[in-house]
Amino acid sequence: MDRRVFLSAAALAPFAGAAPDWRALDKTLKGRLVRPGDATYATAKRVFNVAFDNASPRAVAYCATAADVAACVGFARRNGLVVHPRSGGHSYAGWSTGSGLIVDVSQLKAVKHTAGLATVGSGAKLIDVYSTLAKSGVSIPAGSCPTVGVAGLTLGGGIGVVSRRYGLTIDVLKSVSLVTADGKLITASANSHPDLFWALRGGGGGNFGIATSFTYQTHPIQDVTVFTMRWPWSQAFAVVKKWQKWAPGAPDALWSNLHLSQDPGRSVSITGLYLGSRSRCEALLKGFTAPTRTVRSMGYLQAMYFMAGCSTLASCHTGPRDRFSASSHFAYTEMSDSTIRALIAQVARPGRHTVLIDALRGAVGRVAPGATAFPHRNALFSLQYYAHFENASPWVRSARDSMTPRLGKHAYINYPDIGINDYKSQYYGSNAPRLAQVKKTYDPAGFFRHPQGV
Structure with missing residues (x-):
């Protein structure tokens, strides 16, 4: 161990026999510190995923300034505490909470x-x-x-x-x-x-x-066009096969995703956004014949509300929390017919779950894989396995494991999955x-x- 590492490790160690002086930290902060026993503790420790409600952090620090964040880091280092940085609290793996000190930056929102x-x-x-x-x-x-x-x-x-x-x-x-x-x-x-x-x-x-x-x-920003197309489950194979050939190679101005869902009933849908006119968007969609199809022009912000599943700023803030499990893949080549059928079979299993497939390429693929730490520049699309409520985790694990031999070992760090053992190579290549x-x-x-x- 070199001298720098030794000194850093020593700095992490708590003072022998000394308990953290939480009052001192509270006085240091311009924000507020919430501790077990406080009236707001049960709410303060929550993150988006209900599955992590049983976490019991030592404290939640609502930081009002960057100096507050630095004070929390110094306090944790001196007292041998683990810190859990929290912005929106959406970490799929629950890393926004835990048994240490939550450093919440939600007040740094300008x-x-x-x-x-x-x-x-x-x-x-x-x-x-x-x-x-x-x-x-x-x-x-x-x-x-x-x-x-x-x-x-x-x-x-x-x-x-x-x-x-x-x-x-x-x-x-x-x-x-x-x-x-x-x-x-x-x-x-x-x-x-x-x-x-x-x-x-x-x-x-x-x-x-x-x-x-x-x-x-x-x-x-400009006015944009949004669209949704839906098919009966019997058309799932044909829709997936057609979409994967079309979406990654469409004009850059057009983005779309495909949902294969059983939540609760089975459905197939494509939703997307086109940075242009409705007439031009209609022309780009002419290869798809869907029983249900909606194409609308709207302002850019309204389109972001639409994509978020809400209609106003207030309603976007008041959506329910969820109990879920999730994982991911990247597809670097088009899925074979047998792979598409295998994916559809996974969705058809009992439960409440969805596979969300997002088109990539375009500007994403014109950056070299090593130019930033994100390595998946050459992928055609990403796949997310998302399941709710009871048996969510077993379905996600089984679905991903069954598809890995077909899709390869690639995953998105923003959908972290603790079940992936070789995570460094899958996330970062x-x-x-x-x-x-x-x-x-x-x-x-x-x-x-x-x-x-x-």
Whole structure:
């Protein structure tokens, strides 16, 4: 063990016999500290997935400033506590909570736009980012879940509804401000801490520090066209086969996803967004004949509400929590007929579950796999296995395991799955060794850790 590692490890150790002085931390914070026994503790410790309600953190720190985040990191380091960074609380694997100190950045939610750049607090919810930027006539490429925190979405890559035109969220990221393991607030960009900046673009949340703000290049917005097409289950094979040949190679302005669902009944649907007119969108869809088909033009922000499954900003914030299990794959080649049938058979099994398939390529595929930490640039599409309620986890595990020999060993870090043993190669591919080196440089003692750390 070299001297730096030894000193860092020593700094993590608690003072012998000393209990954490929570009152001292509370007095330090401009935000508030919630502890077991407090009236708001049961609510404060919640994350989006109901399955993690049994977690019992030592405390939840609602940080009002970047200095609050640094104070929490220093306190945890001195007292040998594990920290659980939390932005939106949507971590599929429950890494936003645990038995240590939750460092909640939801109060760092300011969204500002100046000269084509958006500076966004790490605790901002995605729908608020869309809504605020729309007032300036701009946006950033990102996802569809309205209450997901911008931090987790960005750090894992950021697959979204305009990615084929504008790239992943990380492809417009210009800088990240974060608190590192030594309690320092730094800014990583192409010109400052470039190796760390590379790692933060797809290396996943909770590995290198706690982000406090992001700066993105924005794009102008316009009216767009959204569409939905539905078929009976008997048409599932034909729809999947046709969609996978069409969607990844469509014009960049068109994004779509395909749902194979049993939730609760069986259904097949394609939903999408086109950055252009309704007439042009109709022309691009002419190869699909669907019993139910809706094509509508609307404002950009209204389209983001539509994709989120809500109709107003208020309703986007009030959706129910969920009890779920999930996993993922990337498809680098078109699925064979037998693979499509195998996938359909998995969805047809009893339960409440969906396979969500998102088209990639376009701008996503024009970035080299090693240019950022996100390695899946050459994939045609991603697949997410998502199941609710009882027996959700067994279905996800069985479905993914059965499809892995057919689709290969690739997975998305933003849909973390603790059942994946060789997770480094599946999440990061050939970028894993470089990520490990960045980790050694910025967090040599492994202060920031979770079960699938780099």
